Amino acid sequence: MTQQPPPEVRALTEDDIYRTSSQFRVWSFSPERLAELRAKTHQIAVERIERQRTQGTNGAIQGQEDGRQDGEKPEYLTEEEELRLVQRYCDMIRATNDHLNWPANVKATAIQYLRRFYLSNSPLTYPPKEIYKTALYLANKAESNGWAVSAYAHRISAKPEEILACEYKVMQALRFTLDVRQPNRGLKGVMMELDNLVEGRPDTQLKAEVESLAPPEDGAKTSWVPGSSVRERVQLAYSAARGVLDSPALLTDAYFLYTPSQIVFAALQIADPPLAEWYLSKKVPAASPIRPKVLVTVRSCAEMLSSFSADSVLTKDERAALETKLERCRDPSTRDLVKSHLAKQRGEGANDEAKAAKKKLQREQSLKEGEDLFGPSIGSANGTK
Amino acid sequence: MEAKSPAYGVPPEPPLKRQKVLSATTSASNTPFDSSTPALSPAPVADLGEQMDLSERSKYIKGKKIGAGQYADVFEATLVSDRTQLFAIKKIKIAAESADVGISYDSLREIRFLQELSHPNIIRLHAVFSTKDQNLNLVLEHLPQGDLLKLVQDVQGTRYTPADIKAWMLMMMRGVWFCHQNFVLHRDIKPNNLLIAANGEIKLADFGLARSFADPYAEMTSQVVTSWYRPPELFFRARYYGGAVDIWSCGCVFAELINRAVFLMGIPPDNELNMVRQICEKVGTPTEDNWPGVTKLRSYVTPEEVIPERSRGSWLDQFKTIGEEGVDLLIAMMQLDPNKRLTAEGVLKHRYFTSAPRPSPLAELPKKGGGVESMGEELKRRGGEIPGEDSKVGGRGDRVARKIDFGNM
Numbered sequence: 001m002t003q004q005p006p007p008e009v010r011a012l013t014e015d016d017i018y019r020t021s022s023q024f025r026v027w028s029f030s031p032e033r034l035a036e037l038r039a040k041t042h043q044i045a046v047e048r049i050e051r052q053r054t055q056g057t058n059g060a061i062q063g064q065e066d067g068r069q070d071g072e073k074p075e076y077l078t079e080e081e082e083l084r085l086v087q088r089y090c091d092m093i094r095a096t097n098d099h100l101n102w103p104a105n106v107k108a109t110a111i112q113y114l115r116r117f118y119l120s121n122s123p124l125t126y127p128p129k130e131i132y133k134t135a136l137y138l139a140n141k142a143e144s145n146g147w148a149v150s151a152y153a154h155r156i157s158a159k160p161e162e163i164l165a166c167e168y169k170v171m172q173a174l175r176f177t178l179d180v181r182q183p184n185r186g187l188k189g190v191m192m193e194l195d196n197l198v199e200g201r202p203d204t205q206l207k208a209e210v211e212s213l214a215p216p217e218d219g220a221k222t223s224w225v226p227g228s229s230v231r232e233r234v235q236l237a238y239s240a241a242r243g244v245l246d247s248p249a250l251l252t253d254a255y256f257l258y259t260p261s262q263i264v265f266a267a268l269q270i271a272d273p274p275l276a277e278w279y280l281s282k283k284v285p286a287a288s289p290i291r292p293k294v295l296v297t298v299r300s301c302a303e304m305l306s307s308f309s310a311d312s313v314l315t316k317d318e319r320a321a322l323e324t325k326l327e328r329c330r331d332p333s334t335r336d337l338v339k340s341h342l343a344k345q346r347g348e349g350a351n352d353e354a355k356a357a358k359k360k361l362q363r364e365q366s367l368k369e370g371e372d373l374f375g376p377s378i379g380s381a382n383g384t385k
Numbered sequence: 386m387e388a389k390s391p392a393y394g395v396p397p398e399p400p401l402k403r404q405k406v407l408s409a410t411t412s413a414s415n416t417p418f419d420s421s422t423p424a425l426s427p428a429p430v431a432d433l434g435e436q437m438d439l440s441e442r443s444k445y446i447k448g449k450k451i452g453a454g455q456y457a458d459v460f461e462a463t464l465v466s467d468r469t470q471l472f473a474i475k476k477i478k479i480a481a482e483s484a485d486v487g488i489s490y491d492s493l494r495e496i497r498f499l500q501e502l503s504h505p506n507i508i509r510l511h512a513v514f515s516t517k518d519q520n521l522n523l524v525l526e527h528l529p530q531g532d533l534l535k536l537v538q539d540v541q542g543t544r545y546t547p548a549d550i551k552a553w554m555l556m557m558m559r560g561v562w563f564c565h566q567n568f569v570l571h572r573d574i575k576p577n578n579l580l581i582a583a584n585g586e587i588k589l590a591d592f593g594l595a596r597s598f599a600d601p602y603a604e605m606t607s608q609v610v611t612s613w614y615r616p617p618e619l620f621f622r623a624r625y626y627g628g629a630v631d632i633w634s635c636g637c638v639f640a641e642l643i644n645r646a647v648f649l650m651g652i653p654p655d656n657e658l659n660m661v662r663q664i665c666e667k668v669g670t671p672t673e674d675n676w677p678g679v680t681k682l683r684s685y686v687t688p689e690e691v692i693p694e695r696s697r698g699s700w701l702d703q704f705k706t707i708g709e710e711g712v713d714l715l716i717a718m719m720q721l722d723p724n725k726r727l728t729a730e731g732v733l734k735h736r737y738f739t740s741a742p743r744p745s746p747l748a749e750l751p752k753k754g755g756g757v758e759s760m761g762e763e764l765k766r767r768g769g770e771i772p773g774e775d776s777k778v779g780g781r782g783d784r785v786a787r788k789i790d791f792g793n794m
Contacts, residue, residue, distance in 0.1 A: 017567060022500050037433075044432055103603060120433035141486075141493050144596045144605075148485050164487040168519055171488065173434035176513035176521075178497035185600050192601075 018259060022177035027116060029256050037119050042079050045122030049076075049331050074329035077124060077322065085322050086118045088314040089128035090251050093136050100155060102145055104246070109180040110139035111250045117173045125331045126169070129323065133158055134166045142178040165341035183245055183260040183267065190264060191238040194279065198230045206282075210234075213274045222272045233275065240271035248308035258301045265294075266301035442514040445524060447474055452761020459761040462524065471527035472511060475764045476520055491593035492521060498569050498592040499523075506560030508580060508590040528588055528760050530581035530752040533638070537576055537645050543751050547707050550642045551737070552744035553579075553587050554635075560589035561635060562729035565628040568598045572609040574634035576641060577763060585750040590763065598627065610634055612660050613647050617671050618723050620661050621682035629723035632732065636718030643707045643715075662688050668719055669694030676722035694721070710737040 018024055029037070053073075077085070090111045097107035113135040114128065133156060140147050153160040200207050207230070215226040221240040224233045244267035248254070254263055268276035280298070284291050314322065334340075431439070445462045451473070452459035462472045477492050499510035509526040516522060533553065536543050557579055564571055572594040580588045594609050604624040610616070616633030618626055640648035649667060651660045665671075670691045671679045679685060700712050707715070714737040720726040727735065738744070 020501070020503050041433060048432075103600070105600065120437075122432075125432065137487075138493075141488070141490055142497050144490070144494070146606075149487060150485055160485070167487045168515060169434075171521070172438050172515055173432075175434070175437060176496055177500045178493060179501050179597075188601060 018181070021181055022175075022179055023181045023255075024259075026175055026177055027112075027256060028259075031253075031257065034119075034253060034256055038079060038083070041118075041120055041122050042082065042124075045124040045331065046076055048333075049074075049124060049329070052331070052333060075325065076329045077326055081322055081325075082118070082123045084314050085123050085319070085326070086114065086128055087251055088319050089132040090114055091313050093132055094246070094250060096132075096136060096156060100147075100152075102140065103143070104184050105182060106136075106139050106143045106145050107246075108182045108184060108250060109143055109178075110136040112180045112255055113139055113170065113174060115253075115256070117170055120173050121169075123326060124329060125334050126166070126337075127323070127326055127330060130162070130337065131166055131170065133163050134170050137163050138167060138170055138178075159338075161338050161341075165337040168341075169337075180255070181260045183249065183263040186260055186264040187238070187241055187245060187267065190268065190279065191234065194234045194238075194275075195231075198234055209278065210275070213278055216272045216274055220272055221270050224272070233272065237268065237272035237275050241267040244270050244305055247310065248305040251313065252304060252308050254301065254305060257304070258297070262297055262301050263305075265298045266305055269298060269302040270306050438514050441512050442516065442522070444512070445472065445474065450761075452763075452765040454765030457765045459764045461527070471529075473525045473527050473760060473764060475523040475525055476516075477523070478520070488521070494595050495592045496521070496523065498564075498595045499525075502564060502567060502569065502592075504560060504563040506556045506587055506589060507563060508588045525764065526582070526588065528580040528582050528590075530583060530585070531760065532577050532581060532763055533579040533587070533642070534576035536581070536751065536753070537641060539753075540645055543753065545751050546742075546745070547643075547711070548742040548745040549750055550639075550707065551711075551742070552747070552750055553642060554639055555733075555738060555744050556587035557589065557635060557638065558729060558732050560587070561628075561631055562733055564589070564595075565631070565729045569595055570598060570628065571595050571631050571634075573611060573614075574631055574638065575611050575614045576638055579638070580760060580763060581752055585747040585752055599625070612651060612657070613637065613649055615660070616723065617661065617664050617721055618682065620657055620664070620684070621671075621679065621686075622684040623682050626723065628728060629726045632718050632726050632729065633723075635732070636715060639711075639715055639718065640704065643704050643711070658686070661686065664721075665692050667695065669721060671721045676725075679722070708737075708740075710735070710740045713737065 050073075093110045093114060094107060097110065110132075114132055117126075117131060117135065118128070137147075137149060137152055139145075140152065149160045149163055153163055194210075196202075197206050198210055210230050210233075216222055216224065221244065222233070222236045223240070224236040241264075245263070249263055249267065254266075258266070265276065265280060268279065280294070284294050288294075444465055446465055446468075448461040448463065450458055450460050455478070457475050457477045460474045460476065462474045464470045464472075496510070496513055499508065500513075503509065508528065510523060511526070512524040514522050514524070536545070557574075561571065561574065569592075571589065571592065573591060574589070578589065578591040580590045582588055596605065599605050602625075605626065607619045607622040607624065607626075610619060610630060614634040614637045616630050619630060637648050649660065649663045651663060653659075665688055669675065670687050670693075671685075672687075672691060673680055675694055697712070697716065700716055701709065704712050704715060714727075714732065714735045717727045717735065718732060
């Protein structure tokens with residue numbers, strides 16, 4: 001009774017579904033593209049400050065209390081410094097999330113929010129010290145973690161209005177995409193499967209294969225020592241891989257450059273290479289045409305993750321020094337976000353509402369008269385389907 | 386992974402064009418980052434986020450208001466570049482967002498999931514933009530034919546056949562299947578969240594209560610799904626659940642489509658206990674025998690008199706117009722034990738869909754489930770309002786309204 005699908009329609013694969021995700025559509029980049037975007041963002045931020053500075057002699061700039069003379073060009077944070085400052089605040093989100101005992105998915109989502117935010121915004125305009133709390137709170141909501149802002153603010157010694165003031169700004173920078181595809185659940189799945197395997201499910205043949213694997217060489221992250229059980233080997237590989245997901249994967253560009261499953265395999269590869277390679281060969285057999293590509297990608301991801309060192313994260317003192325520097329060069333127009341947020345919510349908002357109503361009336365009138373306010377339509381080439 | 390709709394080939398198919406759009410993965414709403422200056426830029430120093438927001442917003446012309454509520458206003462809209470293309474813009478009001486939350490959970494959930502789910506049977510989110518940096522505007526698919534509830538209730542004006550029901554069920558289940566395939570639980574499936582497109586297609590809407598599947602061992606809230614469509618495990622406050630909750634709701638919708646009456650309607654006082662009583666009477670009392678482990682759920686309470694699971698014959702009596710296969714499917718969707726309930730894929734593979742009559746083609750389906758005003762009505766609500774909370778926040782009072790409607794029938 002059922003028909004065969006016509007040839008131009010093929011089955012959706014897991015890859016197809018991943019490609020429909022906003023993470024793939026909007027938030028996946030080549031390293032070059034990523035660098036280009038950041039450079040552009042930095043440049044726009046500096047231009048914006050420069051513009052205000054040159055107009056500042058007319059009194060447009062307020063809040064310069066550091067005694068710096070007008071007209072003197074401030075020393076801006078370099079792109080490298082911006083990146084390191086953002087990274088430091090990613091680490092801060094990690095610490096705060098753990099302090100609050102929130103689940104790992106909130107942490108990963110919040111950190112990606114922060115990283116995504118700073119692709120289109122510079123710390124010069126919005127210092128991460130102010131944004132990171134909002135990113136974490138927004139992730140708490142998007143991941144259904146259920147904390148009210150008052151409770152959250154209390155625990156991190158902040159004011160609720162500070163946290164809410166930049167919510168729209170963050171949403172806008174996130175381009176209203178809130179879903180973050182993460183490797184955490186995938187790793188758990190791998191671990192469950194391996195756990196079953198070493199218990200002899202579905203068969204003892206596979207268990208025997210795992211038992212005969214070469215031990216990991218020096219440098220592997222697992223703390224397993226040959227001689228103890230394979231069960232332990234799986235457990236220790238898992239906890240080592242989880243460490244990779246919790247730190248290097250969150251504090252580098254991994255999510256921008258690789259898919260969650262690539263990151264899972266890379267983390268396993270770092271934890272216990274022989275085990276990872278064996279497992280991968282069960283999923284992507286030697287004969288598979290995509291195998292070389294998969295291997296190259298997983299390896300390059302693993303290289304990136306293992307070259308990350310926790311020592312490279314700014315220390316407290318380095319951070320303080322950078323923030324002092326930032327204080328001197330930051331954009332004065334975004335200095336008081338709470339104030340501008342409230343202004344938008346109250347005064348300006350009401351004003352605009354009235355204006356909008358008036359405009360609407362005008363438009364309806366002119367439509368009645370058969371006029372086209374917007375002029376002739378400019379073709380449908382850039383139409384939305 | 387086999388991710389194709391298992392009932393492929395059973396008409397009515399979504400037009401092929403749409404299927405291809407789906408796998409081509411392009412979305413008009415999320416053009417990749419474009420750092421070249423867009424056509425309409427407020428100032429050369431707007432940051433990239435602002436620039437892209439503005440360019441999105443300048444694509445649309447807002448038209449007349451088709452719905453107004455305390456939570457959101459809904460407008461008709463067209464493209465600047467093509468006035469014939471219609472959209473609905475749902476503008477979420479700032480004031481409606483509570484001071485202790487900021488942007489509400491519901492808005493965030495709705496935006497989060499609709500950005501990810503691109504399927505012919507799920508309402509399409511074309512774009513999101515902000516106005517005045519403060520209001521969220523959701524550009525949604527224009528669905529001018531109302532919703533399934535209005536159709537079901539219009540007993541005088543609308544007739545439909547078992548073949549029509551099959552077509553609607555098929556479309557609904559494809560949408561639900563796609564959600565589950567993307568690890569999304571809808572958690573509020575009911576006839577008024579199934580909107581009807583101009584061509585008759587059914588679109589699953591209102592993702593205000595949706596969430597992604599929890600990680601293993603992570604707890605979820607049981608305070609979801611409108612009570613008449615809520616499965617027994619949620620009344621018993623299960624902390625761990627899955628796609629089966631949506632299947633129960635779909636089963637309730639199926640039953641309602643067949644008999645044009647709510648299947649499990651709480652008898653006043655409309656509280657959870659009475660709903661459980663309803664389930665016991667109409668489906669059977671959940672016990673350790675038919676549902677191993679049920680007595681361990683936190684709020685497991687049932688009326689003293691144990692009613693045995695309803696017999697197939699009794700189901701057949703009440704729902705005979707849908708035929709034997711249809712009744713078998715209904716029974717399989719309304720299993721008390723969520724582990725025994727069919728999955729979305731299982732439903733789509735059920736022989737009901739491949740036995741006579743064939744589902745009606747789109748063109749022959751009755752439409753007019755309330756028209757465009759009805760869409761405005763549906764969309765202006767806060768996503769996924771939980772009935773019990775309505776009176777508190779002065780929301781839509783859904784159950785009250787519906788009780789009145791049904792009281793007149």
